[in-house]
């Protein structure tokens with residue numbers, strides 16, 4: 211055929227500048243599009259072979275070769291798929307693809323923000339123009355008698371097509387990289403891009419430098435494979451072995467059968483761990499995983515891993531990689547993956563996903579919602595099942611997975627419902643119990659919110675069971691000891707999410723009330739004050755309050771005097787549960803600069819010799835020092851002291867020790 215000149219069938223003169231600017235926010239996506247097209251072409255050729263319309267050689271192996279030529283700023287993508295005839299290039303590339311681009315423009319011409327444009331618009335081939343000044347297609351169709359075709363376009367609306375020279379069936383796309391995108395004319399950068407998008411493509415992908423010198427390796431004769439290119443045979447006299455020098459075997463960037471495509475029965479624990487390490491670069495082993503595998507009512511495969519939580523940073527940032535037929539689409543698409551699952555690490559491959567639409571469209575897509583629901587249900591089923599059948603193992607994971615499960619329960623009603631019997635509470639002895647068990651151990655019962663009526667609301671109040679909790683076992687050790695001495699128990703809730711979580715549990719279970727161990731001194735811990743002692747006790751109390759307020763320099767300080775049975779305790783600080791929750795809420799809204807101090811109560815033990823000393827020696831020089839020290843010591847087991855408070859505390863402690871030297 212002669213040279214055919216044509217004009218691209220589009221209306222807008224300036225389509226390319228717009229595509230270049232907006233279609234894809236990530237320019238590197240052109241590599242994914244071109245490699246996907248090559249993969250499709252290979253799949254189609256194999257299908258034709260299966261249908262008997264074409265006969266592939268027995269040793270056929272579909273592959274894609276990417277070559278980089280830095281000097282010439284050139285990139286080529288070659289596949290050995292079905293190829294295209296001139297008519298097909300005309301139809302698929304010039305008409306259809308361009309009309310797709312035109313439609314896109316029609317639809318989005320009024321939207322100019324980056325956000326609207328991010329997404330996957332399926333302009334496939336034309337994404338090449340985001341990085342190239344000129345693109346060539348060289349193709350030879352599998353069809354009998356087909357002639358090779360050579361197509362050139364410089365990204366304007368003109369193109370040229372003539373007979374080409376391609377000798378093997380398949381297609382080569384050549385990009386002449388623009389100066390602005392010169393980074394892609396580099397082998398290392400391209401490896402990075404291909405690894406990002408194409409690590410699990412179903413076709414092998416080889417990357418090399420154009421005209422690179424051939425490298426060699428020597429192997430044992432016995433290891434020789436059919437596809438090896440033998441350069442020479444060597445006989446090792448010493449070892450009396452035959453060896454062969456071959457051209458270095460190319461290594462595919464893609465793993466064509468990633469683990470998620472296999473049946474769970476075929477995968478060992480080590481396979482799952484290796485895959486995790488490779489994909490997420492996390493050298494800490496995952497706790498466990500869920501292999502998703504369904505083909506009805508939609509196609510979805512994947513593996514979700516529960517990572518070990520990094521306690522150092524308390525970070526809960528997971529990664530869920532989304533694939534469409536083994537082609538990487540993006541990380542953490544929140545429309546598809548429920549938000550609370552984002553703390554996991556995993557891969558999801560869903561060929562049915564409508565990914566060539568924008569994210570805002572995904573959001574309102576009922577199908578996408580179903581996928582999210584399915585994933586959420588699978589995770590809940592797995593966890594609840596594990597709690598029932600592998601209790602010990604589940605308990606072993608609990609500390610790691612509990613923030614995630616609590617977060618999920620707060621975010622998703624259905625998930626919360628499924629998980630409610632699989633949420634555990636660790637007690638002071640390190641034993642794990644369900645809420646029902648905890649409440650029963652305290653002599654109470656659970657009444658759920660749903661069954662509540664006006665009447666039960668009142669009676670719920672009557673039969674409320676208080677579950678005491680500890681947020682920091684070290685800091686609250688004094689209270690814990692007091693509890694233990696009275697044979698009372700508490701649960702350990704150390705994660706920041708627990709504050710919101712227990713509020714939710716209380717809303718759902720009207721007969722349960724959570725109270726931090728230092729919210730008050732329980733009645734059992736106090737000695738009763740006899741009727742005839744009351745007057746005297748009141749006098750002592752008033753006097754102590756006055757002395758302490760003066761010494762500490764805070765006239766408003768809330769002080770209570772109690773006779774605490776445990777004689778080792780001189781002073782303690784309590785903060786009512788309501789005030790604590792209020793403080794925590796303020797903190798979580800970033801309002802912690804508001805002054806919330808002054809809500810604490812200083813509790814003094816009238817039985818303690820130091821407290822007694824203060825009342826009996828009001829005028830002693832030591833009294834102010836003792837008061838301040840008792841206050842700081844009580845505060846220390848309640849919350850961290852500020853820098854200036856700490857400095858003062860240390861100085862005063864030293865002064866007190868100096869007295870020992872005299």
Ligand SMILES: Nc1ncnc2c1ncn2[C@@H]1O[C@H](COP(=O)(O)OP(=O)(O)OP(=O)(O)O)[C@@H](O)[C@H]1O
Pocket residue numbers: 243247248251289291292293294302303307331332333334335336381566
């Ligand atoms: N390497 C190739 N070998 C054979 N045909 C190709 C090749 N690349 C593109 N084509 C043909 O050109 C058409 C248009 O390609 P393009 O990438 O623009 O869109 P698409 O692949 O159909 O959809 P998508 O937008 O999802 O990429 C393809 O459908 C295919 O028929």
